[in-house]
Amino acid sequence: MNKKIAFLFMALSLLAGSCTNFLEPYPNGDISDQDLWKYQERVQGLVGQAYEGIALNYNDNEGAFLDGATDDAAITVSTHVMRRLATGTITTSQDPFRTYWDRAYRAINLVNTFLKDRRGYNTKYLTNVRFNELVRNRLQGEAFALRAWHQWDLLQKFGGKGANGAMLGFPIVLEPYDVRQDMNRSRNTYDECVQQIIADCDSAFKYLPIAHRDFLVPNVTDRAYAGGKYWGRFDGITTVALKAMVYLTWASPRFNPTNAVARWDSAAVNAKKVMDFKLTTDAVANGFKPTDGVNWLNPNSPEIIFTARYTNTNDAMERIFYPGGFQGNGQIGASQELVNAFPMANGYPITDPRSGYNPQNPYVNRDPRFYSVIFYNTAAARRNNTGEVMYTFENWSNGGKDRAGVSSTNSLTNYHIKKYVNMALNWSDNVINRQPHAKFFIRWAHMCLTFAEAANQVAGPTDAAKYGLSARDAIAYLRKRNTYNSLPGITTDPYLAEAAGEGKEAFNSLIRNERRIETCFEGMRFYDIRRWSTTLTELNKEVNGADIVRAENGTFTYNLNSRVESRVYTSAYLPIPYTEILRMSNLVQNEGWDGWN
Numbered sequence: 001m002n003k004k005i006a007f008l009f010m011a012l013s014l015l016a017g018s019c020t021n022f023l024e025p026y027p028n029g030d031i032s033d034q035d036l037w038k039y040q041e042r043v044q045g046l047v048g049q050a051y052e053g054i055a056l057n058y059n060d061n062e063g064a065f066l067d068g069a070t071d072d073a074a075i076t077v078s079t080h081v082m083r084r085l086a087t088g089t090i091t092t093s094q095d096p097f098r099t100y101w102d103r104a105y106r107a108i109n110l111v112n113t114f115l116k117d118r119r120g121y122n123t124k125y126l127t128n129v130r131f132n133e134l135v136r137n138r139l140q141g142e143a144f145a146l147r148a149w150h151q152w153d154l155l156q157k158f159g160g161k162g163a164n165g166a167m168l169g170f171p172i173v174l175e176p177y178d179v180r181q182d183m184n185r186s187r188n189t190y191d192e193c194v195q196q197i198i199a200d201c202d203s204a205f206k207y208l209p210i211a212h213r214d215f216l217v218p219n220v221t222d223r224a225y226a227g228g229k230y231w232g233r234f235d236g237i238t239t240v241a242l243k244a245m246v247y248l249t250w251a252s253p254r255f256n257p258t259n260a261v262a263r264w265d266s267a268a269v270n271a272k273k274v275m276d277f278k279l280t281t282d283a284v285a286n287g288f289k290p291t292d293g294v295n296w297l298n299p300n301s302p303e304i305i306f307t308a309r310y311t312n313t314n315d316a317m318e319r320i321f322y323p324g325g326f327q328g329n330g331q332i333g334a335s336q337e338l339v340n341a342f343p344m345a346n347g348y349p350i351t352d353p354r355s356g357y358n359p360q361n362p363y364v365n366r367d368p369r370f371y372s373v374i375f376y377n378t379a380a381a382r383r384n385n386t387g388e389v390m391y392t393f394e395n396w397s398n399g400g401k402d403r404a405g406v407s408s409t410n411s412l413t414n415y416h417i418k419k420y421v422n423m424a425l426n427w428s429d430n431v432i433n434r435q436p437h438a439k440f441f442i443r444w445a446h447m448c449l450t451f452a453e454a455a456n457q458v459a460g461p462t463d464a465a466k467y468g469l470s471a472r473d474a475i476a477y478l479r480k481r482n483t484y485n486s487l488p489g490i491t492t493d494p495y496l497a498e499a500a501g502e503g504k505e506a507f508n509s510l511i512r513n514e515r516r517i518e519t520c521f522e523g524m525r526f527y528d529i530r531r532w533s534t535t536l537t538e539l540n541k542e543v544n545g546a547d548i549v550r551a552e553n554g555t556f557t558y559n560l561n562s563r564v565e566s567r568v569y570t571s572a573y574l575p576i577p578y579t580e581i582l583r584m585s586n587l588v589q590n591e592g593w594d595g596w597n
Helices: 003-016 040-051 083-085 097-120 129-158 188-206 220-224 236-251 259-277 316-321 336-341 368-372 444-461 473-482 494-501 502-520 523-532 578-583
Strands: 073-076 306-307 311-314 332-334 380-382 389-392 436-437 438-441 541-551 556-565
Touching: 040 097, 040 129, 073 541, 097 129, 097 578, 129 188, 129 220, 129 236, 188 236, 236 259, 236 306, 236 438, 236 444, 259 444, 259 556, 306 444, 311 316, 316 380, 336 502, 336 541, 336 556, 438 444, 444 473, 444 502, 473 502, 494 502, 502 523
Parallel strands: none
Antiparallel strands: 073 332, 306 438, 311 436, 380 389, 541 556
């Protein structure tokens, strides 16, 4: 046990420099393993420190740059590790996912120490019996929830078909361990990992309040230890949402070859519970409204189900998305394929003759959501979306300042990204208006999409009897609500009813497209196209951009099939970190990574 605690302190010391006020005080190396349990703040730190390392924003390899390894975007710099992954040139020494393997197991070890023999639960935190009960229940629930969360992270990133042909997950670890001891763990089966995550979610739910909201804590004196003070930490409804997401992936074609309907049903049931919570309990004065769009600059947005801590006065997203001409870095650009996914204002896809789409005037009368996500040729960046023009995009190849190839700070696709961007920011202002940014891990839209996809598989597009809501109704919430920049959504939508009337398969295609639009640059499509497909074809589709020529009279000619990059994936799965394969011979590598054995 001494070795276990010594390792715990050693791991924590590596993280000490990034500790913030979000965390309770955490254990350190100046006390012994037995003394740890005498200091309640250090016991709380076992749970608090397990939040450390969770992403804070979308400007990393788990967020926008992960979309750069899909058909939604292209990364500008050729040496970026995610671009190397997408083009098949990554090496064992460049593995960007190794750090996430380490992060997850570090956090799991912390909460395992807390949970072992219920020692964390039985610690006395406060002399007041009522308040002590609130604290210890919350911490116990958070410990189970954090273990589920980090296990889900491992399963999503590293779960896959092993070189031995078996569908494998990660090594399940439920006890504290010492990495200095010889270990040779095996990967559990994919199904076993799913069941463990679900079990931990259920355990967490028993201890946690349904949500961290002040209005759910009628006794004002309790709010020092419960309620909105703990916004951003796990609560009961978050564990239900996590179950919905786990079941959805487990039900998907790649992981559900026999199409077990019970998995789809469990995904739908849990997603509907979350939707009902948002529509009833959270629909209070100044609270959640399904017609409102997302405010990416509000870390308390009612859309949120689970969010990261926010980083204040931040301009990271604006820097990576804006081109060099507007003092950005242009590190990633939207693909033509994503642009094409947005329908027209009347709801019809651009491939439908009734849409009114004109490929030589391609940005007119598009779905209002398009204008809150993409900067395109001649688009204006207006202060607060409606005020003065701060910048105008010029993406034509014969002289446009933002054209691809003229600068290492311009997008390769001739599209730049608007999602998450603070439209009140201009680095030329005397006082620069930087706003908070946070990563919204689970939000209302995710649950609508999860429910729609799962319910459609069980009951079809229009049957509301099964769940009290139809798949079509769930998608309607998203298509008609306000956009990110507060424009009205699709107000008249005959295509939605038409697609639903064509049956399950046609509506499934629409759901997938809606998911693509809604979750772009959130780091979700990378996993979506893998769980949906059973071959490598979808992963290896060519990524295109727009080639634009400006005539002397100011008109433009558009080639919307300008090849930007080929994808070269030899596996549908990510590799188990090479260093772990070398260290533990019982670990089976995922198929398609022969050079990583």
